[in-house]
Structure formats: structure tokens, C-alpha cells
Amino acid sequence: MSANQTDPMIGRLIDGRYRVRSRIARGGMATVYLASDLRLERPVAVKIMHGHLADDENFKERFIQEARSAARLAHPNVVNVYDQGQDDESAYIVMEYLPGITLRELLQEHRVLTPEQATDILEAVLAGLAAAHRSGIVHRDLKPENVLLADDGRIKIGDFGLARAASANTATGAALLGTIAYLSPELVTRGIADTRSDIYALGIMLYEMLTGEQPYKGEQPMQIAYQHANDTVPMPSAVNPRVPAELDELVLWATARDPEQRPRDARAMLEHLYDLQRGDAVPGGTQKTMVLPRAMAPVPPAEAFGAGRNPTGPAGQNGPTGQTGPAGLRGSTGETAILQKARHRTGPVTPALGTNAEALGRKAAARRKRGAVWLVLVVVLALVAGTTAWWFSLGPGSQATVPAITNASVAQATxxxxxxxxxxxxxxxxxxxxxxxxxxxxxxxxxxxxxxxxxxxxxxxxxQGPRILSLPKVVGQQEDAAKKALSPFTVGASTTRFDQKAKGTVLGIAGKNASGATVDLQNATTYPERRPVTLTVSLGPVPDVTGQSLSAAQAALTAVGLKSVQSGGEYSDSVANGAVIRQGAEGDGAVVPGSTIDLVVSKGPTPITVPDETGRKVSTAESALAALGLKVSYADCTTAQCATATALGFDWRKLVKVQSQSPAGQGTAFKGDTVTLKYDGSSLSVG
Missing domain, CATH: 3.30.10.20 (Trypsin Inhibitor V; Chain A)
Known part of the structure; x- marks a missing residue:
């Protein structure tokens, strides 16, 4: 199965605008996808930061910095940045899409480039880098992987993920950022980068284009870093004899260990490259001596200055004007120090200078011959260009760009x-x-x-619509386990309710049908891929507040997100006055956060109206009072008749009547209270 088929981003719609089509490349920090901008109907490249880096603020800041740095640049040799944002937890950058390859892929395929090819690429990269340096931006991660070669011939710099402001030296801290093979000595030793650090990396890239290999090798990164800090980059011609001396010295100038000996920025190096391409003749037939790196300048033999003498002094030593060239001295008139010292010698001109003059003369004659050739070549090229233009604009070779078409019917697309x-x-x-x-x-x-x-x-x-997948049974599982089982679908935020099942238990599952209506999925066995599902999860039982005071009960319910209301009071012989007798959900529906719980509060024991039992037989009165939950007591039975009646074994209460009672009839008592009955003992007779 291909990476595109397994990548979950394929087919995603980012921020409601960018439809992801396929994966282009994957790196340690982000993955780049080909996408369609549905709003402007154009292909774009979308760089999406890896999800596991979303919580790393340093990575996120570097990722956003890339968009800000590149967006500040508007140059034909810098990849355009169109947009930047965040969709869910994925930070992304939208860039122009350039069908083609990287310089790294070109080197892997061809290994060594011709000097002309290397110079063309160098010129384009310097032009884009000059725009960055002019805007105060140091790239800090120049390498062949970040040079894009488009199918239409354009060359652009990309990946400003490590870019920083160049207004001052930029320290990287303890960790060196960038690729070790292209790190400048000052980055290795001091962790500091400026525009000249980019120049060093570009010099290493030029060496690699001309030789097919990097100048420093080692099994461990620290071995390579040590060589950057302590060794001098060799001349490319030592590996590839076809490299001209001018490019040898350009590499040495750009990769000088001392940053002061390098071009101050990409603009300075680009202007020097233009000087090399123009030659050193100026209108009017006069000669211009170019301020070149040392090996590119005409060097007289050692005897012209005395054995062992250094004509230019230590590399980087200031000349009469206080300026340093690529290597050696610059004179006050713009001539090299070598030519100045030769002028001050007595006697005939040295053979080296004579040879140089002859070479310049031969070069001028060759240019005059080339002029006629160039004229013919220009005419031929114009004819070819015209024919080519007709072929591609009006003829059989005309080209067109396939438009972006999504979410349209077949008829509309056709x-x-x-x-x-x-x-x-x-x-x-x-x-x-x-x-x-x-x-x-x-x-x-x-x-x-x-x-x-x-x-x-x-x-x-x-x-064909979404794939129909098996829907796992999740009711009764814990919420986390259920969500993992439902990963092929889009699991939304769970709804909750109080239930007798333990907190976190899944009580139900719902989804959407094709028309968007909510459907119960508890008994479903299949469901479309990535269609939304919603779980209903238990919050545990509603707190039992019976027997608690009203204030304590209300606080306990509020703590779990429930409201409460006192729906009334009742007498209770078992629940204390002011305490909750019972509770219930309002309307007896499902209890969810925010629901109202009805509370019935005790008014204390039930009051009893004491009946008037005077004049009734004592036994009858006792039965009536006992039926109401009252206790009965009597006046002491001390008369001789009462004692005699008891001794004879009959119920005297059936013979005497109640004379008075306490409390009196129609008084108030409570269950368990005692009513005292008094009776007329004289009416009790025996035998």
C-alpha cells in the first residue's frame, strides 16, 4: 500500500479551503503535500507540522517563523508563501507549488555539474539570498535540499524554518541548528551566525556541485564539525581538474575560516560573480584590473619580489584603503597589491606581467571574433524562439494547465x-x-x-462516498477505550448525563445519516468512514442528599453542576425538621448537567388533635387514644374497691368512666405523647 493511501491527511480539507491531494516530501519537522486551493483554483504546496510537535513551543515558533521570514521576501528566486494558519492542532504553511526536483536530487543523478551549470545555479541562489540579506534575514540552513529546480527552469530557495533577523549576530544557544556539512566555523565554535555564515554554506555547496562530494567527511558529526572549525576547504580543481581557477578562488573566498575574509553578504558575492562573467575590458579600449581573490590575480614569480617574500601579506591584512578583498590586499587605485608592487620594481617588466598582458590581448581578439559568431547565433536563436513561440502558443505544441475541479457533478466537470x-x-x-x-x-x-x-x-x-466500516460495540466501555476503538470515525465531544453506572461508562452512541439527521447507533453494526459519532457518557449517580439539611443538600448538588429547588414540606416522624425527606428530577427526565432536582423538606413530626374522652369507659378511651399513636396513663388505683376488683381478676377499666383528661379534648399532641386519664373510683363496686 502506498504512503498516499495510508496517510490520513490525503483528502482532508484544511481550513475549509485547501484540499490535500498527495504527499510530496516528509522531513523531521513537517510533511509537504500537494493541495488544491479551492478558492483561487490553483495548486499549492502545503507544509504541515508533525502532530507530535504541536505541544513543543520551540518547534511551533520555528515553524511559524519560516512563514513570516519567507513572506517578507518577494523575489523570483525565493519560494512564495501565500498563507499560514492552524487547523485543529495542525500548524500549516501554504506555498507556491513548483513541479521539479531539488539540487540534492540533481546531484544524486548527475553527481558532478559543469562549471557553467554550477555558475547558473550559484547566480540564482545568490540573487534570492541577496534579497533575504537585504531584508535583514539570515537563512542559516542553506543546503542542496533547500534549492528547488522547477521543471520550467526557475531556481528558488525554500525552507526558511531556521531564519533569523540579521541586524545583529545571532546565537543559536547550546544546540547547533542547520545541517552539519554546511555549518560555518563560527557556528561550530561560538554558535553565532550572520550573513557571512550563509556565504560559507553556499561555498560548500559550490564545492559539492563542482566535485560531486563534500569537502569534509567523517563517521561522526563531531568529526565533520571539527574539520569546519580547523581545516581549510581545498580547491575543487584538486578533485576535478576541469574546474577553472576563478571558481577555485571563489570557493576559497566564500569558505574562509575567518568571516572577515569572506564576502560581507550575498550581494557582494553576486556582484563579484557578475564581474567574472563580464570580463575585465571596458568601453574605449582601456583595461580594468579586477579585484580578484589571490589565485585569480596574475601572480609574478617568486624572484620578482625576493625568495620567500609574501607579496600580499597575511590573508585579510588591510591594504592602503583599509579594505580587504576576497584574499589579499586591495590597492588605493583599485589594482591588486601584486600589480602595485610590480610597478615599483626597477628594470624591465617581469615575465609574469608580460604574459598577463599577452593573455589580455588574446582575450580581446577572441572577443572580437566571437562578436560575429554571436550575431549569427542571436539571429538563429530569434528564429528558433519565434518558431517555438508559435508552436507552443498556436501550434500543435500549445500547453494548458488542468483546472482544479472538486465537489462537482460529472456533467459540470465535463x-x-x-x-x-x-x-x-x-x-x-x-x-x-x-x-x-x-x-x-x-x-x-x-x-x-x-x-x-x-x-x-x-x-x-x-x-464512491466514504468506506463502510465495521462499527465496534462500545456501550458499557470506558470513554477512553471507546474513543480508541472508534478512531476510523470522527469522534466529537461526548455528551454526559447522571446514571447509576460508574463515572466514565459509555451509555449510548449516536451518529448522522446522509441527510445530517441524528441517528442512534447502539444497535448498528456498520458506519461510514470518518462520519461523526457522539458518545453519551455517565457522570455517575446523582448525589443522595436525603437526611441532609437543605443548605448542605443544595451545596452538594451545585458542586456536580445541578440546580435544586425546594418543592414543598411534609411532616415526618423519622426525619428531623428542616432536613430533606426525598429528592427527584424535575419532570422525571434524564438528569444532565444543569438539570433541576426537587427537594422535599421535613416539617417535623405530624401534630395530633386529642379527642375528648370524658364520660366514656376508660377501656374505650384507651383504645381510641392508642389508635392515634398516643400513650395512656391513669390516676393511682388505691381504693379498696379497685384493689379488691383487681384481686378478683376482672377488667375494672370496663366498669368506670373517664372523669377528666390531660391534655384536654381538642388539645394538640404528637405521636408518642402520653394522655393521663382520671376516673371516678366510687363507681367501682365489687360483689
Whole structure:
């Protein structure tokens, strides 16, 4: 299975605008995808930071810094940045899409470039880098992987992820950023970078283009870093004899260990490259002596200055004007120090200077001969250019860019393509798409943004809708385990309610049908891929507050997100006055956060109205009072008749009547209270 088929980002719609089509490249910090800008209908490259770095603020800041740094630049040799943002937890950068390869891929394929090819690439990179340096930006990570070679011939610098302001020296701290093979000595030893650090990296790249290898090698990164800090980069011609001396010295100038001996920035090095390309003749037939790196200047033999004498002094020593050239001295008149010292010698001109003059004369004659050749060549090229322009604009070779088409019907897509001069193949590409409905077009083959001949047949990529997957049973599981089991679907925020099941237990699962209506999935066995699902999760039982005071009960319910209201009071012989007798959900529905709980509060024991029992037999009165939950007591039975009646074994209470009672009739008592009855003992007779 290909990486595109397994990458979950493929098919995603980022920020409602960028439809991800395929993966272009993956690095340690981010992955780059080809996407379609649905708003402007153009292909773009979207760089998405890896999810595991989302919580690392340093990485996120470097990622955002890349967008800000590159967005400040508007130059044909710098990759354009269109947009930057965050979708869910994924930070992203939207850049121009450049179909082509990197300089690293070119070197892997061809290994060694010709001096002309290397110079062309160097000029383009210097132009883009000069724009960055002019804007106060140091790239700090120049390497072949970050030089893009587009199919249409454009050359651009990308990946400003390590860029920093160049207004002052920039220290990297304890960790060295950038690729070790291109780190300047000052970055290795002091962790400090400025514009000249970029020049050093570019010098190493030029060496690699001319020789097919890097100047320093080692099994461990520290071995390479040590060589950067202590060794001198060798001349490329020592590896590739076809490298001209001018490029040898350009490499040595750019890779000088002392930053003061390098070009001050990309603009200075670019201007020097232009001088090399123009030659050293100026209008009027006079000669201009270029301030070149030492090996590029005409060097007289040692005897012209005395054995062992150094004509230029230590590398980097100031000349009469106080300025240093690429290597050696610069004179006050613009001539090299070597020529100045030669002028002050007595006697005939040295052989070295004579040889140099002859060489300059030969070069001038050669240029005059080349002028006629160039004229013929220009005419031929103009004819070829005209023919080529006709071929590609009006003739059979005319080209067109495939438009972006998504979420359109087959008929609409066909009409749009035919209107722009394309044919539409009867053969369609079927694909699953979790977002675009079945039967709608998700893209084309070739993909949007591809350049093809007008009239070419384009195949439509048609959605079959989302894949139908098995839906796991999650009711009764804990919420975390359920969400992992549902990873092929889009799991939204859970809803919650109070339930007798333990907190975190899944009570139900719901989803959406094709029309967007909510459906219960508890008994479903399949469900479309990435379709939304929502879990209902238990918050545990509602707190039992019966027997608590009203204030304590309300506080306990508020603590779990519930409201409460006192719905009334009742007498209770078992619950203390002011305490909760019972509780219940308002309306007896499901209890969710914010629901109201009804509380019934005790008013204390039930009051009893004492009946008037005077004049009734004592036994009858006792039964009536006992039925009401009252206790009965009597006046002492001390008369001789009462004692005699008791001794004879009959119930005297059935013979006497109540004379008075306490409390009196219609008084108030409570369950368990005692009513005292008095009776007329004289009415009790025996025998």
C-alpha cells in the first residue's frame, strides 16, 4: 500500500479551503503535500507540522517563523508563501507549488555539474539570498535540499524554518541548528551566525556541485564539525581538474575560516560573480584590473619580489584603503597589491606581467571574433524562439494547465474541462472519499495544476462516498477505550448525563445519516468512514442528599453542576425538621448537567388533635387514644374497691368512666405523647 493511501491527511480539507491531494516530501519537522486551493483554483504546496510537535513551543515558533521570514521576501528566486494558519492542532504553511526536483536530487543523478551549470545555479541562489540579506534575514540552513529546480527552469530557495533577523549576530544557544556539512566555523565554535555564515554554506555547496562530494567527511558529526572549525576547504580543481581557477578562488573566498575574509553578504558575492562573467575590458579600449581573490590575480614569480617574500601579506591584512578583498590586499587605485608592487620594481617588466598582458590581448581578439559568431547565433536563436513561440502558443505544441475541479457533478466537470479545451475520457477513476458525496468529482488525472497539451484527454476521479466500516460495540466501555476503538470515525465531544453506572461508562452512541439527521447507533453494526459519532457518557449517580439539611443538600448538588429547588414540606416522624425527606428530577427526565432536582423538606413530626374522652369507659378511651399513636396513663388505683376488683381478676377499666383528661379534648399532641386519664373510683363496686 502506498504512503498516499495510508496517510490520513490525503483528502482532508484544511481550513475549509485547501484540499490535500498527495504527499510530496516528509522531513523531521513537517510533511509537504500537494493541495488544491479551492478558492483561487490553483495548486499549492502545503507544509504541515508533525502532530507530535504541536505541544513543543520551540518547534511551533520555528515553524511559524519560516512563514513570516519567507513572506517578507518577494523575489523570483525565493519560494512564495501565500498563507499560514492552524487547523485543529495542525500548524500549516501554504506555498507556491513548483513541479521539479531539488539540487540534492540533481546531484544524486548527475553527481558532478559543469562549471557553467554550477555558475547558473550559484547566480540564482545568490540573487534570492541577496534579497533575504537585504531584508535583514539570515537563512542559516542553506543546503542542496533547500534549492528547488522547477521543471520550467526557475531556481528558488525554500525552507526558511531556521531564519533569523540579521541586524545583529545571532546565537543559536547550546544546540547547533542547520545541517552539519554546511555549518560555518563560527557556528561550530561560538554558535553565532550572520550573513557571512550563509556565504560559507553556499561555498560548500559550490564545492559539492563542482566535485560531486563534500569537502569534509567523517563517521561522526563531531568529526565533520571539527574539520569546519580547523581545516581549510581545498580547491575543487584538486578533485576535478576541469574546474577553472576563478571558481577555485571563489570557493576559497566564500569558505574562509575567518568571516572577515569572506564576502560581507550575498550581494557582494553576486556582484563579484557578475564581474567574472563580464570580463575585465571596458568601453574605449582601456583595461580594468579586477579585484580578484589571490589565485585569480596574475601572480609574478617568486624572484620578482625576493625568495620567500609574501607579496600580499597575511590573508585579510588591510591594504592602503583599509579594505580587504576576497584574499589579499586591495590597492588605493583599485589594482591588486601584486600589480602595485610590480610597478615599483626597477628594470624591465617581469615575465609574469608580460604574459598577463599577452593573455589580455588574446582575450580581446577572441572577443572580437566571437562578436560575429554571436550575431549569427542571436539571429538563429530569434528564429528558433519565434518558431517555438508559435508552436507552443498556436501550434500543435500549445500547453494548458488542468483546472482544479472538486465537489462537482460529472456533467459540470465535463463542461468545465471541455470549455477550456480538454477532452474528457469515458474511463473514470473511482475512489472513496469521506467528505465528497458519492457520484461527485473529487479531482482529475492528470491532477489539477499539471501542464499538458491542449486537447488532451482528462480522466475524472469520482467519489464512491466514504468506506463502510465495521462499527465496534462500545456501550458499557470506558470513554477512553471507546474513543480508541472508534478512531476510523470522527469522534466529537461526548455528551454526559447522571446514571447509576460508574463515572466514565459509555451509555449510548449516536451518529448522522446522509441527510445530517441524528441517528442512534447502539444497535448498528456498520458506519461510514470518518462520519461523526457522539458518545453519551455517565457522570455517575446523582448525589443522595436525603437526611441532609437543605443548605448542605443544595451545596452538594451545585458542586456536580445541578440546580435544586425546594418543592414543598411534609411532616415526618423519622426525619428531623428542616432536613430533606426525598429528592427527584424535575419532570422525571434524564438528569444532565444543569438539570433541576426537587427537594422535599421535613416539617417535623405530624401534630395530633386529642379527642375528648370524658364520660366514656376508660377501656374505650384507651383504645381510641392508642389508635392515634398516643400513650395512656391513669390516676393511682388505691381504693379498696379497685384493689379488691383487681384481686378478683376482672377488667375494672370496663366498669368506670373517664372523669377528666390531660391534655384536654381538642388539645394538640404528637405521636408518642402520653394522655393521663382520671376516673371516678366510687363507681367501682365489687360483689
Amino acid at each position: 463542461s468545465k474541462l471541455e470549455a477550456q479545451g480538454f477532452g474528457v475520457s469515458d474511463e473514470q477513476v473511482k475512489t472513496y472519499d469521506p467528505v465528497i458525496a458519492a457520484g461527485q468529482v473529487t479531482g482529475t488525472r492528470p491532477e489539477a495544476g499539471a501542464t499538458v497539451h491542449k486537447g488532451s484527454a482528462v480522466r475524472l476521479v469520482v467519489s
